[in-house]
Amino acid sequence: xxxxxxxxxxxxxxxxxxxxxxxxxxxxxxxxxxxxxxxxxxxxxxxxxxxxxxxxxxxxxxxxxxxxxxxxxxxxxxxxxxxxxxxxxxxxxxxxxxxxxxxxxx
Amino acid sequence: xxxxxxxxxxxxxxxxxxxxxxxxxxxxxxxxxxxxxxxxxxxxxxxxxxxxxxxxxxxxxxxxxxxxxxxxxxxxxxxxxxxxxxxxxxxxxxxxxxxxxxxxxxxxxxxxxxxxxxx
Numbered sequence: 001x002x003x004x005x006x007x008x009x010x011x012x013x014x015x016x017x018x019x020x021x022x023x024x025x026x027x028x029x030x031x032x033x034x035x036x037x038x039x040x041x042x043x044x045x046x047x048x049x050x051x052x053x054x055x056x057x058x059x060x061x062x063x064x065x066x067x068x069x070x071x072x073x074x075x076x077x078x079x080x081x082x083x084x085x086x087x088x089x090x091x092x093x094x095x096x097x098x099x100x101x102x103x104x105x106x
Numbered sequence: 107x108x109x110x111x112x113x114x115x116x117x118x119x120x121x122x123x124x125x126x127x128x129x130x131x132x133x134x135x136x137x138x139x140x141x142x143x144x145x146x147x148x149x150x151x152x153x154x155x156x157x158x159x160x161x162x163x164x165x166x167x168x169x170x171x172x173x174x175x176x177x178x179x180x181x182x183x184x185x186x187x188x189x190x191x192x193x194x195x196x197x198x199x200x201x202x203x204x205x206x207x208x209x210x211x212x213x214x215x216x217x218x219x220x221x222x223x224x225x
Contacts, residue, residue, distance in 0.1 A: 001168075001169075032209070034209070034211035036152075042217075043201055043203075043215035043216065043217060043218050044212070044215060045215075046206070046211060046212060046213050049206060049209050049211050049213075050209065056213075089152070089211060091209060091211050094154065094165065094167060094168065094210075095211070097151055097152040097153070097154070098151070100151055
């Protein structure tokens with residue numbers, strides 16, 4: 001099983017600022033990495049797949065990078081609707097998710 | 107556009123079987139997609155349960171494999187989850203989801219349904 005970890009657990013950011021979220025895999029997952037956004041009471045929404053490809057309809061302020069075991073999601077200028085929990089998920093073999101990073105208002 | 111909707115009992119007794127159905131509307135379950143179940147215990151993270159393809163191919167999370175069964179009904183355009191021998195640890199919001207073409211991630215989700223295991 002590939003175990004995913006995320007840091008930090010909570011990130012406090014002011015609107016308009018940049019947010020940088022990290023995800024690490026216990027073994028290489030190549031570029032088989034996705035990022036999700038989840039708001040309270042809602043299903044997760046796919047943001048990024050293939051480590052760096054934005055899903056349909058996702059704004060350009062969301063960008064993903066990395067390969068192997070280290071990955072990053074950057075939100076370039078936080079909007080009010082971006083405050084949420086973000087999960088990474090690997091799909092190199094059977095899918096596993098990280099524990100999440102909560103982005104809240106500073 | 108394609109939509110997914112989960113349905114099933116919201117309360118299951120310990121040692122019983124949890125049964126849920128996901129109805130696919132606006133598209134065909136026989137399209138080139140895998141169909142998955144994912145769950146999320148209250149206040150916790152996400153866990154993939156398993157997936158099915160319209161050909162009948164199935165994959166399960168190894169940690170749940172002994173208790174899980176996923177099936178598909180083309181005539182009703184839906185797929186189903188059975189989880190046996192449930193305990194309180196199986197209390198969660200259960201989501202059905204569509205696999206993204208070419209990648210084992212999920213580009214469309216149902217709204218989720220809370221299933222509580224309690225006597």
